[in-house]
Amino acid sequence: MLLGIGNGTSEFYELLAVANELTREAFDNKGLVFGQAGINAEPCTKNCRFCSLGKGHYSLSSIWRRSEEEVMAEARSFIEAGANDVFLMTTADYPVDEFLEIGRAVRRITPDSVRLVANIGDFDDDTAKDLRNVGFTGAYHIHRLREGVDTGIPPEVRLRTLDAIKGAGLELYYCVEPIGPEHTYEELVAEMLRAQEYDVGVMAVMRRIPVPGTPLATKGQISALELTKIAAVTRLVVQPHRAMNAHEPVQMSLLAGVNQVYAETGANPRDAEANTERNRGMSVARARQMLADAEYEV
Numbered sequence: 001m002l003l004g005i006g007n008g009t010s011e012f013y014e015l016l017a018v019a020n021e022l023t024r025e026a027f028d029n030k031g032l033v034f035g036q037a038g039i040n041a042e043p044c045t046k047n048c049r050f051c052s053l054g055k056g057h058y059s060l061s062s063i064w065r066r067s068e069e070e071v072m073a074e075a076r077s078f079i080e081a082g083a084n085d086v087f088l089m090t091t092a093d094y095p096v097d098e099f100l101e102i103g104r105a106v107r108r109i110t111p112d113s114v115r116l117v118a119n120i121g122d123f124d125d126d127t128a129k130d131l132r133n134v135g136f137t138g139a140y141h142i143h144r145l146r147e148g149v150d151t152g153i154p155p156e157v158r159l160r161t162l163d164a165i166k167g168a169g170l171e172l173y174y175c176v177e178p179i180g181p182e183h184t185y186e187e188l189v190a191e192m193l194r195a196q197e198y199d200v201g202v203m204a205v206m207r208r209i210p211v212p213g214t215p216l217a218t219k220g221q222i223s224a225l226e227l228t229k230i231a232a233v234t235r236l237v238v239q240p241h242r243a244m245n246a247h248e249p250v251q252m253s254l255l256a257g258v259n260q261v262y263a264e265t266g267a268n269p270r271d272a273e274a275n276t277e278r279n280r281g282m283s284v285a286r287a288r289q290m291l292a293d294a295e296y297e298v
Protein backbone atom coordinates (compact mmCIF):
# COMPACT_ATOMS: atom_id res chain seq x y z
CA MET A 1 0.00 0.00 0.00
CA LEU A 2 2.80 2.41 0.87
CA LEU A 3 4.58 1.72 -2.41
CA GLY A 4 1.30 2.44 -4.19
CA ILE A 5 1.23 6.04 -2.92
CA GLY A 6 1.35 8.44 -5.86
CA ASN A 7 4.67 10.24 -6.24
CA GLY A 8 4.34 13.92 -5.38
CA THR A 9 1.04 13.59 -3.47
CA SER A 10 0.74 14.91 0.09
CA GLU A 11 0.78 11.28 1.34
CA PHE A 12 4.09 10.84 -0.46
CA TYR A 13 5.61 13.69 1.55
CA GLU A 14 4.12 12.31 4.77
CA LEU A 15 5.82 9.00 4.01
CA LEU A 16 9.15 10.73 3.42
CA ALA A 17 8.73 12.73 6.62
CA VAL A 18 8.18 9.62 8.75
CA ALA A 19 11.18 7.82 7.26
CA ASN A 20 13.32 10.93 7.69
CA GLU A 21 12.30 11.40 11.32
CA LEU A 22 13.00 7.76 12.19
CA THR A 23 16.47 7.89 10.66
CA ARG A 24 17.44 11.21 12.23
CA GLU A 25 16.36 9.96 15.66
CA ALA A 26 17.56 6.37 15.50
CA PHE A 27 20.96 7.20 13.97
CA ASP A 28 21.50 10.36 15.98
CA ASN A 29 21.60 12.47 12.79
CA LYS A 30 24.89 10.82 11.78
CA GLY A 31 25.72 10.44 8.10
CA LEU A 32 28.02 7.63 6.93
CA VAL A 33 30.20 7.28 3.85
CA PHE A 34 31.29 3.86 2.63
CA GLY A 35 34.07 3.47 0.06
CA GLN A 36 33.91 0.58 -2.40
CA ALA A 37 36.82 -0.48 -4.60
CA GLY A 38 36.09 -2.82 -7.53
CA ILE A 39 39.43 -4.66 -7.64
CA ASN A 40 39.12 -6.51 -10.96
CA ALA A 41 37.62 -5.75 -14.35
CA GLU A 42 37.22 -9.13 -16.04
CA PRO A 43 34.41 -10.86 -17.96
CA CYS A 44 32.25 -12.73 -15.43
CA THR A 45 30.71 -16.10 -16.26
CA LYS A 46 27.55 -15.38 -14.26
CA ASN A 47 26.53 -13.06 -17.08
CA CYS A 48 23.93 -11.02 -15.19
CA ARG A 49 21.78 -9.17 -17.70
CA PHE A 50 22.17 -5.80 -15.98
CA CYS A 51 25.92 -5.92 -15.36
CA SER A 52 28.58 -4.34 -17.57
CA LEU A 53 31.03 -7.10 -16.56
CA GLY A 54 28.90 -10.02 -17.84
CA LYS A 55 30.95 -12.25 -20.15
CA GLY A 56 28.42 -12.28 -23.00
CA HIS A 57 28.20 -8.49 -23.23
CA TYR A 58 31.36 -7.18 -21.51
CA SER A 59 31.08 -3.39 -21.86
CA LEU A 60 34.21 -2.07 -20.14
CA SER A 61 37.02 -0.58 -22.18
CA SER A 62 39.75 -2.74 -20.60
CA ILE A 63 40.51 -5.90 -18.59
CA TRP A 64 42.70 -5.81 -15.50
CA ARG A 65 43.25 -7.04 -11.94
CA ARG A 66 44.65 -4.73 -9.24
CA SER A 67 47.81 -5.81 -7.41
CA GLU A 68 47.81 -6.10 -3.62
CA GLU A 69 49.72 -2.80 -3.39
CA GLU A 70 47.20 -1.05 -5.63
CA VAL A 71 44.26 -2.26 -3.57
CA MET A 72 46.02 -1.17 -0.39
CA ALA A 73 46.57 2.29 -1.89
CA GLU A 74 42.87 2.60 -2.79
CA ALA A 75 41.81 1.47 0.68
CA ARG A 76 44.26 3.90 2.25
CA SER A 77 42.89 6.78 0.26
CA PHE A 78 39.30 5.92 1.29
CA ILE A 79 40.39 5.79 4.93
CA GLU A 80 42.35 9.04 4.77
CA ALA A 81 39.38 10.78 3.14
CA GLY A 82 37.17 9.70 6.06
CA ALA A 83 35.24 6.63 4.84
CA ASN A 84 33.52 4.79 7.69
CA ASP A 85 33.52 1.35 6.03
CA VAL A 86 35.73 0.03 3.23
CA PHE A 87 34.36 -2.50 0.73
CA LEU A 88 36.44 -4.68 -1.59
CA MET A 89 34.47 -5.96 -4.58
CA THR A 90 35.30 -8.63 -7.17
CA THR A 91 33.50 -10.44 -9.95
CA ALA A 92 32.12 -13.89 -9.06
CA ASP A 93 35.02 -15.84 -10.64
CA TYR A 94 37.80 -14.12 -8.67
CA PRO A 95 39.96 -16.66 -6.75
CA VAL A 96 38.99 -16.67 -3.09
CA ASP A 97 42.51 -17.41 -1.83
CA GLU A 98 43.88 -14.30 -3.55
CA PHE A 99 41.01 -12.25 -2.18
CA LEU A 100 41.72 -13.45 1.36
CA GLU A 101 45.39 -12.50 1.01
CA ILE A 102 44.49 -9.02 -0.19
CA GLY A 103 41.93 -8.68 2.59
CA ARG A 104 44.56 -9.61 5.18
CA ALA A 105 46.93 -6.95 3.81
CA VAL A 106 44.21 -4.27 3.76
CA ARG A 107 43.17 -5.12 7.31
CA ARG A 108 46.72 -4.43 8.49
CA ILE A 109 46.46 -0.80 7.34
CA THR A 110 42.84 -0.32 8.40
CA PRO A 111 42.13 1.21 11.80
CA ASP A 112 39.88 -0.82 14.12
CA SER A 113 37.25 1.91 13.86
CA VAL A 114 36.82 1.25 10.11
CA ARG A 115 34.82 -1.81 9.06
CA LEU A 116 36.10 -3.99 6.24
CA VAL A 117 33.49 -5.57 3.98
CA ALA A 118 33.66 -8.24 1.26
CA ASN A 119 31.50 -7.99 -1.85
CA ILE A 120 32.36 -11.16 -3.78
CA GLY A 121 30.72 -14.21 -5.40
CA ASP A 122 28.94 -16.97 -3.50
CA PHE A 123 30.76 -18.92 -0.81
CA ASP A 124 30.32 -21.62 1.83
CA ASP A 125 30.59 -21.69 5.63
CA ASP A 126 34.35 -22.31 5.59
CA THR A 127 35.05 -19.29 3.40
CA ALA A 128 32.78 -17.16 5.57
CA LYS A 129 34.90 -18.15 8.58
CA ASP A 130 38.10 -17.43 6.62
CA LEU A 131 36.81 -13.97 5.75
CA ARG A 132 36.17 -13.35 9.41
CA ASN A 133 39.58 -14.69 10.40
CA VAL A 134 41.52 -12.43 8.04
CA GLY A 135 39.72 -9.42 9.46
CA PHE A 136 36.60 -8.75 7.40
CA THR A 137 33.80 -7.51 9.64
CA GLY A 138 30.99 -7.99 7.15
CA ALA A 139 29.82 -8.94 3.68
CA TYR A 140 27.53 -7.34 1.11
CA HIS A 141 25.38 -10.07 -0.36
CA ILE A 142 21.87 -10.23 -1.72
CA HIS A 143 19.25 -12.30 -3.41
CA ARG A 144 18.77 -10.05 -6.43
CA LEU A 145 15.47 -9.23 -8.08
CA ARG A 146 14.73 -12.04 -10.57
CA GLU A 147 17.74 -14.00 -9.38
CA GLY A 148 18.24 -17.02 -11.65
CA VAL A 149 16.24 -15.33 -14.45
CA ASP A 150 18.26 -12.16 -15.03
CA THR A 151 21.38 -13.70 -13.44
CA GLY A 152 23.24 -16.95 -13.99
CA ILE A 153 23.07 -17.95 -10.32
CA PRO A 154 20.42 -20.24 -8.78
CA PRO A 155 18.52 -18.44 -5.99
CA GLU A 156 19.31 -21.19 -3.48
CA VAL A 157 23.04 -20.58 -3.93
CA ARG A 158 22.55 -16.91 -2.97
CA LEU A 159 20.50 -17.89 0.08
CA ARG A 160 23.13 -20.38 1.22
CA THR A 161 25.73 -17.62 1.15
CA LEU A 162 23.49 -15.32 3.19
CA ASP A 163 23.20 -18.07 5.80
CA ALA A 164 26.98 -18.61 5.77
CA ILE A 165 27.53 -14.87 6.41
CA LYS A 166 25.19 -14.83 9.37
CA GLY A 167 26.53 -18.16 10.65
CA ALA A 168 30.11 -16.84 10.72
CA GLY A 169 29.07 -13.75 12.67
CA LEU A 170 29.80 -11.35 9.80
CA GLU A 171 27.63 -8.24 9.46
CA LEU A 172 25.28 -8.63 6.48
CA TYR A 173 24.74 -5.58 4.23
CA TYR A 174 21.57 -5.98 2.17
CA CYS A 175 19.87 -4.20 -0.72
CA VAL A 176 16.76 -4.36 -2.89
CA GLU A 177 18.39 -4.33 -6.32
CA PRO A 178 18.76 -3.75 -9.18
CA ILE A 179 15.32 -2.13 -9.43
CA GLY A 180 13.97 -1.54 -12.94
CA PRO A 181 10.63 -0.30 -14.28
CA GLU A 182 9.44 -3.86 -14.93
CA HIS A 183 9.63 -5.04 -11.31
CA THR A 184 6.39 -5.31 -9.36
CA TYR A 185 5.99 -3.90 -5.88
CA GLU A 186 5.44 -7.48 -4.65
CA GLU A 187 8.92 -8.38 -5.87
CA LEU A 188 10.44 -5.43 -4.01
CA VAL A 189 8.54 -6.24 -0.82
CA ALA A 190 9.79 -9.86 -0.89
CA GLU A 191 13.36 -8.56 -0.61
CA MET A 192 12.44 -6.06 2.12
CA LEU A 193 10.94 -8.91 4.14
CA ARG A 194 13.99 -11.06 3.54
CA ALA A 195 16.18 -8.25 4.93
CA GLN A 196 13.88 -8.01 7.94
CA GLU A 197 14.20 -11.77 8.47
CA TYR A 198 18.01 -11.55 8.39
CA ASP A 199 17.91 -8.64 10.85
CA VAL A 200 20.01 -6.43 8.60
CA GLY A 201 21.96 -3.54 10.13
CA VAL A 202 22.71 -1.60 6.95
CA MET A 203 19.98 -1.61 4.33
CA ALA A 204 19.87 -0.17 0.82
CA VAL A 205 17.84 0.19 -2.34
CA MET A 206 19.41 0.54 -5.78
CA ARG A 207 17.98 1.43 -9.15
CA ARG A 208 19.32 -0.32 -12.22
CA ILE A 209 21.45 1.86 -14.48
CA PRO A 210 20.83 1.10 -18.17
CA VAL A 211 24.47 0.63 -19.17
CA PRO A 212 24.64 0.60 -22.99
CA GLY A 213 25.39 -2.91 -24.23
CA THR A 214 23.80 -4.74 -21.30
CA PRO A 215 20.72 -6.82 -22.23
CA LEU A 216 18.37 -5.04 -19.79
CA ALA A 217 19.41 -1.53 -20.82
CA THR A 218 16.44 -1.23 -23.18
CA LYS A 219 14.02 -1.55 -20.26
CA GLY A 220 15.06 1.88 -18.99
CA GLN A 221 15.31 3.28 -15.51
CA ILE A 222 12.99 4.25 -12.64
CA SER A 223 12.96 7.93 -11.63
CA ALA A 224 14.89 9.38 -8.72
CA LEU A 225 11.54 10.25 -7.12
CA GLU A 226 10.40 6.62 -7.36
CA LEU A 227 13.73 5.44 -5.88
CA THR A 228 13.24 7.91 -3.04
CA LYS A 229 9.79 6.52 -2.26
CA ILE A 230 11.10 2.93 -2.34
CA ALA A 231 13.92 3.97 0.02
CA ALA A 232 11.41 5.48 2.47
CA VAL A 233 9.21 2.38 2.47
CA THR A 234 12.21 0.08 2.81
CA ARG A 235 13.46 2.10 5.75
CA LEU A 236 10.09 1.67 7.51
CA VAL A 237 9.77 -2.04 6.75
CA VAL A 238 13.30 -3.18 7.52
CA GLN A 239 14.18 -0.80 10.35
CA PRO A 240 17.93 -1.25 9.91
CA HIS A 241 19.87 -0.59 13.09
CA ARG A 242 22.87 1.26 11.65
CA ALA A 243 22.20 2.98 8.34
CA MET A 244 19.99 3.34 5.26
CA ASN A 245 21.30 3.86 1.75
CA ALA A 246 19.96 4.59 -1.75
CA HIS A 247 22.21 3.99 -4.76
CA GLU A 248 23.44 5.52 -6.96
CA PRO A 249 23.43 8.58 -4.70
CA VAL A 250 20.60 11.06 -5.30
CA GLN A 251 20.32 14.11 -3.12
CA MET A 252 16.52 13.91 -2.78
CA SER A 253 16.73 10.47 -1.15
CA LEU A 254 18.41 12.18 1.83
CA LEU A 255 14.98 13.66 2.58
CA ALA A 256 13.57 10.16 2.93
CA GLY A 257 15.57 8.47 5.66
CA VAL A 258 18.76 7.82 3.71
CA ASN A 259 21.84 8.63 5.82
CA GLN A 260 24.56 6.65 4.06
CA VAL A 261 26.22 7.20 0.68
CA TYR A 262 28.82 5.20 -1.30
CA ALA A 263 32.01 6.46 -2.87
CA GLU A 264 33.33 4.13 -5.59
CA THR A 265 36.57 3.40 -7.44
CA GLY A 266 37.70 0.78 -9.96
CA ALA A 267 35.36 -1.61 -11.74
CA ASN A 268 31.62 -1.04 -11.36
CA PRO A 269 28.78 -3.18 -12.78
CA ARG A 270 26.84 0.05 -13.49
CA ASP A 271 29.54 1.70 -15.54
CA ALA A 272 31.23 1.11 -18.90
CA GLU A 273 34.26 3.13 -17.71
CA ALA A 274 36.71 0.63 -16.18
CA ASN A 275 37.75 3.13 -13.51
CA THR A 276 34.40 4.38 -12.28
CA GLU A 277 35.92 7.29 -10.32
CA ARG A 278 36.41 8.92 -13.75
CA ASN A 279 32.70 8.63 -14.56
CA ARG A 280 29.81 7.46 -12.34
CA GLY A 281 31.74 6.84 -9.11
CA MET A 282 31.53 9.53 -6.45
CA SER A 283 34.51 10.55 -4.27
CA VAL A 284 34.40 10.38 -0.46
CA ALA A 285 34.63 14.19 -0.35
CA ARG A 286 31.61 14.57 -2.64
CA ALA A 287 29.64 11.97 -0.64
CA ARG A 288 30.44 13.79 2.60
CA GLN A 289 29.31 17.04 1.01
CA MET A 290 25.98 15.50 -0.01
CA LEU A 291 25.36 14.38 3.56
CA ALA A 292 26.44 17.74 4.99
CA ASP A 293 24.07 19.51 2.58
CA ALA A 294 21.24 17.45 4.05
CA GLU A 295 22.46 18.57 7.48
CA TYR A 296 23.70 15.17 8.55
CA GLU A 297 26.76 15.13 10.79
CA VAL A 298 29.76 13.64 9.00
Ligand code: SF4
Pocket residue numbers: 044045046047048051052053054055090091092151269
Ligand atom coordinates in the same frame (compact mmCIF):
# COMPACT_ATOMS: atom_id res chain seq x y z
S1 SF4 B 1 26.68 -8.77 -11.15
FE1 SF4 B 1 28.43 -9.88 -10.24
S2 SF4 B 1 27.95 -12.05 -10.63
FE2 SF4 B 1 26.67 -10.87 -12.06
S3 SF4 B 1 27.88 -10.73 -13.97
FE3 SF4 B 1 28.31 -8.87 -12.73
S4 SF4 B 1 30.18 -9.41 -11.59
FE4 SF4 B 1 29.27 -11.33 -12.32
